[in-house]
Amino acid sequence: MSESEQYSRNTLMDFIEYRPLDIEICDVTLRDGEQTPGVVFTKEQKLAVASELDSMGIEVIEAGFPVVSAYEKEIVKEIANQGFNSRICCLSRAVKGDVDAALECDVDIVSIFIAMSDMHLKYKYHRSFEDMLGCAKEAIEYATDHGLKVRFAAEDASRTPIDRLKQAFKEVENEYKVQYVSLADTVGILNPATTHYLVSEIFKSVNTSICIHCHDDLGMATANTLAAAEAGAKQLHTTVNAIGERAGNASLEEVLVALRVQYGIDRYDTTRLTALSRMISEYSGITPSVNKAVVGQNAFTHESGIHVAAILEEPRTYELFLPEMVGGKRNLVVGKHTGTKALKGIINSIGFCLEREELCALIEKVKVCTEEKHKSISREQLEKLITQVRQEQETSGSREEKFSI
Numbered sequence: 263m264s265e266s267e268q269y270s271r272n273t274l275m276d277f278i279e280y281r282p283l284d285i286e287i288c289d290v291t292l293r294d295g296e297q298t299p300g301v302v303f304t305k306e307q308k309l310a311v312a313s314e315l316d317s318m319g320i321e322v323i324e325a326g327f328p329v330v331s332a333y334e335k336e337i338v339k340e341i342a343n344q345g346f347n348s349r350i351c352c353l354s355r356a357v358k359g360d361v362d363a364a365l366e367c368d369v370d371i372v373s374i375f376i377a378m379s380d381m382h383l384k385y386k387y388h389r390s391f392e393d394m395l396g397c398a399k400e401a402i403e404y405a406t407d408h409g410l411k412v413r414f415a416a417e418d419a420s421r422t423p424i425d426r427l428k429q430a431f432k433e434v435e436n437e438y439k440v441q442y443v444s445l446a447d448t449v450g451i452l453n454p455a456t457t458h459y460l461v462s463e464i465f466k467s468v469n470t471s472i473c474i475h476c477h478d479d480l481g482m483a484t485a486n487t488l489a490a491a492e493a494g495a496k497q498l499h500t501t502v503n504a505i506g507e508r509a510g511n512a513s514l515e516e517v518l519v520a521l522r523v524q525y526g527i528d529r530y531d532t533t534r535l536t537a538l539s540r541m542i543s544e545y546s547g548i549t550p551s552v553n554k555a556v557v558g559q560n561a562f563t564h565e566s567g568i569h570v571a572a573i574l575e576e577p578r579t580y581e582l583f584l585p586e587m588v589g590g591k592r593n594l595v596v597g598k599h600t601g602t603k604a605l606k607g608i609i610n611s612i613g614f615c616l617e618r619e620e621l622c623a624l625i626e627k628v629k630v631c632t633e634e635k636h637k638s639i640s641r642e643q644l645e646k647l648i649t650q651v652r653q654e655q656e657t658s659g660s661r662e663e664k665f666s667i
């Protein structure tokens with residue numbers, strides 16, 4: 263199947279003015295994702311996830327926060343030494359000890375973060391902006407002197423005065439060689455318009471590549487991430503199944519599929535997404551909601567008669583992209599909303615062939631049964647109903663014969 267037959271391209275994009283996207287993905291499932299309350303990945307699990315991300319073509323993997331524990335440090339080090347194509351990154355506070363831990367892990371990039379919002383300066387650090395920026399600079403200098411590539415990350419950037427962000431980024435950029443500056447929407451306050459504004463403003467004032475790290479407190483993390491990309495952000499942060507602090511982060515599966523459908527970026531192996539999602543569900547103990555985009559159980563499940571009738575002719579009538587594109591499977595369900603064409607197609611596909619009258623009787627039974635049970639019906643129940651219908655038709659047929667004798 264050709265690429266263009268796998269999905270409908272959003273042709274309205276042709277009417278929108280935006281900067282051509284020049285992006286890479288930094289997946290933070292193994293760091294921010296693991297900060298989901300109650301989630302603890304084993305070394306084997308983290309290695310397996312990192313390997314999948316690498317195979318998928320993800321450019322940067324944030325493997326962890328080494329100072330959290332000795333085991334965490336051991337895992338980050340092992341991931342960094344796997345020889346993956348993905349570059350390996352880890353988190354560090356603006357503290358020498360954290361940078362030392364990163365150095366011990368052999369990572370490619372260390373993400374040194376500070377918050378510069380009034381809220382965090384006052385209640386978290388009890389220190390001034392100048393003090394914290396000083397700490398950040400010391401840590402950055404120490405890291406770069408020791409050969410580490412650095413991302414300078416502004417935590418809570420979306421609640422920080424823009425001029426303060428610009429000043430900090432400019433000073434750091436002028437004094438050190440950093441690879442990235444990062445904007446974190448730590449509490450998920452942004453919307454696509456304000457994300458675009460924030461990134462555009464920073465884009466105008468720095469020469470360093472910009473990263474965007476979005477949280478989903480208002481359900482806009484994916485949209486904000488894409489708005490940031492349109493405004494010039496280079497590195498987009500994601501997590502598998504959108505796991506992460508509170509409402510989670512921008513979802514890897516949503517961002518990758520949106521990049522393809524909206525912007526034609528097709529270099530990632532999206533066919534691995536469903537398997538990776540199942541892997542994270544198992545390892546984290548958190549299953550995405552059934553209606554979760556791309557990987558939810560219902561992402562390619564259809565019941566409505568009008569939809570299924572059309573899908574049997576051409577799935578793209580009611581599917582933006584085909585399940586094969588993300589390693590998923592289509593599932594046609596028989597329930598209250600099933601129509602005759604759909605039922606005929608479904609029963610034919612499982613080896614049954616009914617006359618028109620039998621089909622009408624079956625659909626009646628399906629409706630009554632699903633309304634009584636308040637749920638759709640299983641294949642087994644469907645087969646039982648087909649048997650019942652056939653028996654009833656036979657009985658009424660022989661009765662008619664008797665009557666006509």
Ligand SMILES: CC(=O)SCCNC(=O)CCNC(=O)[C@H](O)C(C)(C)COP(=O)(O)OP(=O)(O)OC[C@H]1O[C@@H](n2cnc3c(N)ncnc32)[C@H](O)[C@@H]1OP(=O)(O)O
Binds near residue numbers: 294375
């Ligand atoms: C937005 C984010 O996701 S940030 C990352 C959040 N992730 C985590 O917190 C990972 C899990 N955390 C941990 O295991 C622990 O909190 C550790 C190992 C990081 C630190 O543990 P502790 O040394 O016991 O410190 P504790 O957690 O009590 O407090 C955090 C300290 O870090 C300081 N701190 C927080 N962020 C920064 C920063 N970016 N730069 C410098 N110091 C910082 C706080 O001000 C506080 O300092 P204080 O002890 O002088 O008050």
Ligand SMILES: O=C(O)CCC(=O)C(=O)O
Binds near residue numbers: 415417446447448
């Ligand atoms: O910006 C970053 O890279 C990390 C910060 C972060 O995790 C957050 O603020 O939620």
